[in-house]
Amino acid sequence: MKIRILGCSGGIGAGLRTTSLLIDDDILLDAGSGVGDLSHAEMGHIKHIFLTHSHLDHHAFIPLLVDSIFERLVGEPIVVHAHPDTIEVLRKHIFNWAIWPDFTELPKREQGVLRFQPMLPGEVVTVGGRELEMIPVNHIVPSVGYRVASGQAAFAFSGDTGANDTFWQALNAHPGLDLLIVETAFANRQKDLAALSKHYCPATLAEDLAKLRHAPEVYLTHLKPGEEMAILSEVRVAIQRFELKALVGGEVFQL
Secondary structure: OEEEEEEOEOOOEOOEOEOEEEEOOOEEEOOOHHHHHOOHHHHOOOOEEEOOOOOHHHOOOHHHHHHHOHHHHOOOOEEEEEOHHHHHHHHHHOOOOOOOOOOOOOEEOOEEOEEEEEOOOOOEEEEOOEEEEEEEOOOOOOOEEEEEEEOOEEEEEOOOOOOOOHHHHHHHOOOOOOEEEEEOOOOHHHHHHHHHHOOOOHHHHHHHHOOOOOOOEEEEEOEOOOOHHHHHHHHHHHOOOOOEEEOOOOOEEEO
């Protein structure tokens, strides 16, 4: 199983892309602006998108992706797996003909190039031998993370979250974890803002990461632009058990 980091920033700027992870060549975890760096041929391989929540930086490029490879999708639509509340937001506010065409009805109502598949926390979907488990987390809108397993290899992605027990309990329920990608959006000086918006800062991540019984490689994602060095420095002071690294766009992991 290969994981390619298309985008992992908590904002935009030169060289920064918002959240999207490509699993092998056919599954996206979230579809932020990092999707735009794929070639047209690479876009054509994508068959499934698993979303963490309804915030724009995590799904903004789905409309453009579907539009760009429209003809390739006729008869074989991209399937978007997401919490029912997330799907409702996309239907109401994005694919509503006013903001963007409703590709679930194009080229024909019964033959759309986009299909929404509701998925509930705790559910596991298997795609080509890879098992994706949806795990509830704690964000300002209904949000989830995922544990992805293929054979003996497994990694987890927190999506956007603040302090919680559910994510860590779900990971501990399995025998192993090779790689953990977890958000840390704010530095400690913005701890109040992190709590209000339900994101981690180094202090709260340290408390929650202590709950994990596995010893995976740990990478931090969704760091706010300009705060990357401060966050990484603070988290390394607060957490001694793991060798923590900041995720970088373009990185590839082979599990």
